[in-house]
Amino acid sequence: xxxxxxxxxxxxxxxxxxxxxxxxxxxxxxxxxxxxxxxxxxxxxxxxxxxxxxxxxxxxxxxxxxxxxxxxxxxxxxxxxxxxxxxxxxxxxxxxxxxxxxxxxxxxxxxxxxxxxxxxxxxxxxxxxxxxxxxxxxxxxxxxxxxxxxxxxxxxxxxxxxxxxxxxxxxxxxxxxxxxxxxxxxxxxxxxxxxxxxxxxxxxxxxxxxxxxxxxx
Numbered sequence: 001x002x003x004x005x006x007x008x009x010x011x012x013x014x015x016x017x018x019x020x021x022x023x024x025x026x027x028x029x030x031x032x033x034x035x036x037x038x039x040x041x042x043x044x045x046x047x048x049x050x051x052x053x054x055x056x057x058x059x060x061x062x063x064x065x066x067x068x069x070x071x072x073x074x075x076x077x078x079x080x081x082x083x084x085x086x087x088x089x090x091x092x093x094x095x096x097x098x099x100x101x102x103x104x105x106x107x108x109x110x111x112x113x114x115x116x117x118x119x120x121x122x123x124x125x126x127x128x129x130x131x132x133x134x135x136x137x138x139x140x141x142x143x144x145x146x147x148x149x150x151x152x153x154x155x156x157x158x159x160x161x162x163x164x165x166x167x168x169x170x171x172x173x174x175x176x177x178x179x180x181x182x183x184x185x186x187x188x189x190x191x192x193x194x195x196x197x198x199x200x201x202x203x204x205x206x207x208x209x210x211x212x213x214x215x216x217x
Contacts (some may be wrong), residue, residue: 096183
């Protein structure tokens with residue numbers, strides 16, 4: 001479990017691609033000490049397991065499933081990545097709950113400067129639109145951001161200078177692919193309500209105020 005608050009930047013030191021799988025060697029560009037074999041580290045928002053560790057470097061394996069759902073396969077030696085260690089019980093939850101399981105690839109459509117901040121319009125597959133709400137949370141390349149506006153297949157976020165300087169966001173430009181994880185709580189709520197939704201189109205939903213009270217909402 002993560003928060004989407006990036007600890008610092010890392011650099012892809014080496015990649016060993018074998019078929020549909022890749023083993024990465026990542027070098028942290030900040031004080032990332034006492035890396036433990038077996039711990040989880042989010043690399044651009046994708047949860048990877050540390051296989052070996054030495055000083056500020058670690059290796060991690062990405063399966064075909066991970067590569068198919070994320071943009072990790074597009075990385076190359078020298079690429080910079082966002083790094084975050086897994087959340088420990090008792091830590092401050094400054095961002096939002098992030099699982100490190102990427103839902104889909106999104107893309108930067110436009111970049112607009114607004115004073116010192118920057119607004120990004122992001123597009124993504126429309127099937128994930130129900131999980132994105134205004135003023136809700138989204139993780140893009142592992143960065144917890146607040147959704148300003150959204151609609152079918154798009155959202156906008158406003159990024160402040162400190163976030164741009166501490167992450168890979170400063171390099172975002174139109175056409176750049178991003179790992180996107182939608183809000184975890186929204187997924188569970190929608191799944192829980194699913195069995196009570198009308199199966200056939202055109203019928204009124206059974207979700208009423210009385211229904212919600214009856215089922216403890």
